[in-house]
Amino acid sequence: MMVVRTPSPRPDGERVGVRASAPLRRRHSLAMSLFLIIPLTLSLSPLARGEGTFPARIAISGDSIPDSLTGVAGDPVRGRAIVMDRQVGLCLLCHSGPFPETRFQGNLAPDLAGAGARWSEGQLRLRMVDASRFNPDTIMPSYYRIDGLQHVAKAYAGKPLLEAQEIEDIVAFLTTLKTTAAK
Amino acid sequence: MIFRVCLAVLAILTASQLQAGEIAPEQRRSAYDTMSAGTRAMQDDDMANPATLWVLDGEALWSQPAGATQKSCADCHGDAKISMKGRAARYPQFDATTGGVVDLEQQINYCRRERQKATPLAFESHELLALSAWVSLQSRGARIEASTDPAAQKAIEAGRRLFTERRGQLNLSCAQCHDDNWGRSLAGATIPQGHPNGYPLYRLEWQSLGSMRRRLRNCLSGMRAELWPQDAPEYDDLEIYLMSRASSLTMESPAVRP
Numbered sequence: 001m002m003v004v005r006t007p008s009p010r011p012d013g014e015r016v017g018v019r020a021s022a023p024l025r026r027r028h029s030l031a032m033s034l035f036l037i038i039p040l041t042l043s044l045s046p047l048a049r050g051e052g053t054f055p056a057r058i059a060i061s062g063d064s065i066p067d068s069l070t071g072v073a074g075d076p077v078r079g080r081a082i083v084m085d086r087q088v089g090l091c092l093l094c095h096s097g098p099f100p101e102t103r104f105q106g107n108l109a110p111d112l113a114g115a116g117a118r119w120s121e122g123q124l125r126l127r128m129v130d131a132s133r134f135n136p137d138t139i140m141p142s143y144y145r146i147d148g149l150q151h152v153a154k155a156y157a158g159k160p161l162l163e164a165q166e167i168e169d170i171v172a173f174l175t176t177l178k179t180t181a182a183k
Numbered sequence: 184m185i186f187r188v189c190l191a192v193l194a195i196l197t198a199s200q201l202q203a204g205e206i207a208p209e210q211r212r213s214a215y216d217t218m219s220a221g222t223r224a225m226q227d228d229d230m231a232n233p234a235t236l237w238v239l240d241g242e243a244l245w246s247q248p249a250g251a252t253q254k255s256c257a258d259c260h261g262d263a264k265i266s267m268k269g270r271a272a273r274y275p276q277f278d279a280t281t282g283g284v285v286d287l288e289q290q291i292n293y294c295r296r297e298r299q300k301a302t303p304l305a306f307e308s309h310e311l312l313a314l315s316a317w318v319s320l321q322s323r324g325a326r327i328e329a330s331t332d333p334a335a336q337k338a339i340e341a342g343r344r345l346f347t348e349r350r351g352q353l354n355l356s357c358a359q360c361h362d363d364n365w366g367r368s369l370a371g372a373t374i375p376q377g378h379p380n381g382y383p384l385y386r387l388e389w390q391s392l393g394s395m396r397r398r399l400r401n402c403l404s405g406m407r408a409e410l411w412p413q414d415a416p417e418y419d420d421l422e423i424y425l426m427s428r429a430s431s432l433t434m435e436s437p438a439v440r441p
Contacts (some may be wrong), residue, residue, distance in 0.1 A: 044286045086370060090353075093370040104371025108364050132354075151350040151409045161352060165385070 051146035052130050055160050064122030065129060069144070069164035074172025082166055083112070083173060088163070091170075094139065097175065108139060114180030124171050128162075143167060202343065203372050204362045206376055208431045214375035214440060216320030217366070218391055222387070226439035234316055234385040234437035237392045238307070241317025244310060250301025256314070259298060263321055271322035272434045275423040277335035284338045284419035306413045312392045314330060315383050319436035327380060329430035335423060342424025345417055357421075372441065378429035379422065381438025392437065 052058075059067055068074070082089040084099055091097075096105040097112030115124065126133070131140040132148075142148075143161040152158075162170070194427070201207060215223060223233045246257040250408075260266040275286040285293065291314050292303040304311035330339070346357045360369065361377035382395040389397075396418050403410050411417045 106370050107368045107370075108374075139355060139359050142353075149352060149354055150348070152352050153404070153407050153409050156352040156407045159352070 008091040031131045052133075052142070052145045054129070054144055055146060056164060058129065058144075060126060061122070063134070064120060065125040066122040068168055069125070069129075070168055072165060072168065074165075074168035074170070076169070077177050078166075079169035079171070079173030081163060082162070082170055088166070089170065090141075096181075098179075098181070112174065113177055115174040116177040117180065119174075121171060121175050124174050125167065128167050130169060186313070198293070204347075204358060205428065206362060206365070210347050211378065211429065211432055212365075212376055213378060213380055213432055215381075215438065217373045217375065218439075218441060222441055224438055225249050226435065232385065232437070232439055234392050234439065235367050237313045237316040237383070238320055238437065240309070241313035241320075244314050245317055250295065250299030252298070252300050252336050254299050256294065257370060259294075263318060267318045267321040269322050269325040271319040271436060272325040273294070275419055275426065276330065277338060277423075279334065283351045283416060284335070284423050285417060286395075286422055287318060288312075288396075289419075291315060291318070307394060307397060312383050312394065315394070316392060316437045319383060319434070322434040322436060327426060327432050327434060329427035330423065337435050338420045339424045339427050342420035342422070343373065345421050346424060351403070351406030353406045355406045357402065377425065378432055379425045380432045381435040381440065383436065384438040386440050388441065395425070 056069065058065060058069065083091045083097070084102060086092060091112070092099065092102065092105045094106040094108040095110065095112050096107060099105065119127065129144040130142040131138050132142050132145070141161055144164065144167055146158055146160050194371065215226065218226075225233075229235050238379055242263075244256075246255045248255045248258075256263070271287055275284045277283075278285040288306070288311055291311060295301045296303050302312075330336075333382050346358075349356045349359075357377065360374050365376045379395045382398075383392050385392050386398075398414070399418055399421055400410055
């Protein structure tokens with residue numbers, strides 16, 4: 001298990017991840033990997049090399065985040081609504097899924113049908129939090145990662161795409177999608 | 184046989200100009216090709232194309248005296264149907280006097296300021312779009328040629344870098360959609376290759392004529408990226424790169440797009 005970066009709450013109460021300058025971060029990760037070289041080798045996880053800054057403490061284990069980000073159970077009904085919301089979840093811009101009531105779904109990414117059969121809850125959580133760990137070239141944004149972004153509009157700077165509880169809601173919804181889409 | 188060898192050599196030479204991921208000339212398609220029959224019909228018929236309203240105003244402005252000199256465009260350039268033929272297919276251009284890239288709207292404003300001694304027209308104003316639509320109309324059917332001006336290459340390269348650089352909260356680059364995923368469906372809309380062969384154009388979504396710059400700003404907003412100021416050189420670089428990327432396509436200005 002690897003604990004990634006602890007944020008310090010700002011005096012104004014806003015929770016923002018600790019940002020180090022890029023070279024500093026690289027030096028830091030080099031030092032980390034020197035110290036952790038044995039455990040990393042043992043874990044055999046290709047994902048361990050991906051770092052990341054998140055608005056809150058996240059414990060990544062292998063290719064998943066087993067624990068809830070908030071400790072509050074996700075609401076699958078709310079999760080479905082966020083997935084369908086084109087201004088909030090943005091999911092249907094790229095994905096299609098079992099949403100017969102809405103038209104204009106995307107086909108840039110895998111169909112969400114069967115996502116709950118393909119992945120465990122923890123695997124889905126990490127794929128939402130930071131999809132770039134699995135493919136650095138992915139078009140899927142990292143919904144809970146706030147570093148490595150450039151030229152972000154002021155209104156969104158330093159903020160994750162979704163709040164932790166929204167991610168929990170989506171994960172709770174995705175785990176219910178057990179049936180793969182008919183070809 | 185010799186002809187085939189020549190063709191093969193030509194193909195290799197052309198390909199070597201392309202960077203990885205870029206669309207090969209034979210695969211380049213205008214967004215017109217993927218539009219619905221209704222939208223195409225609207226573009227094809229000038230009486231149905233809403234851009235005609237701007238074109239008519241532009242035609243009138245062309246011969247209207249303006250500024251301290253009380254000169255009109257026509258006083259220097261004569262009949263636009265002759266003097267402006269094919270011109271828009273070669274903009275943006277590198278301008279030696281300013282040392283920067285100038286697009287068609289900026290060229291119109293340059294003339295206003297320097298030749299007519301008139302106030303430049305505001306970005307996206309009705310008058311500027313009208314003049315630009317009238318001038319661009321004279322390039323309908325003209326083939327876009329990539330600029331061979333050595334001075335323009337630096338700007339084209341800068342544009343290429345901007346096009347492939349990830350930006351915004353969504354962490355996307357232009358190329359991820361328009362080079363890698365054109366033809367696929369983004370929320371039900373077919374992703375176009377992103378060629379600027381119809382500007383200024385009437386976009387149904389805008390219910391208005393708009394410039395390429397407006398479209399670029401829309402994309403940046405969609406990525407939740409910082410917008411550059413209206414007169415930033417980044418737009419010029421992107422625009423000149425996009426024209427070079429669209430070379431061999433035909434101008435459709437003023438086009439209609441969904």
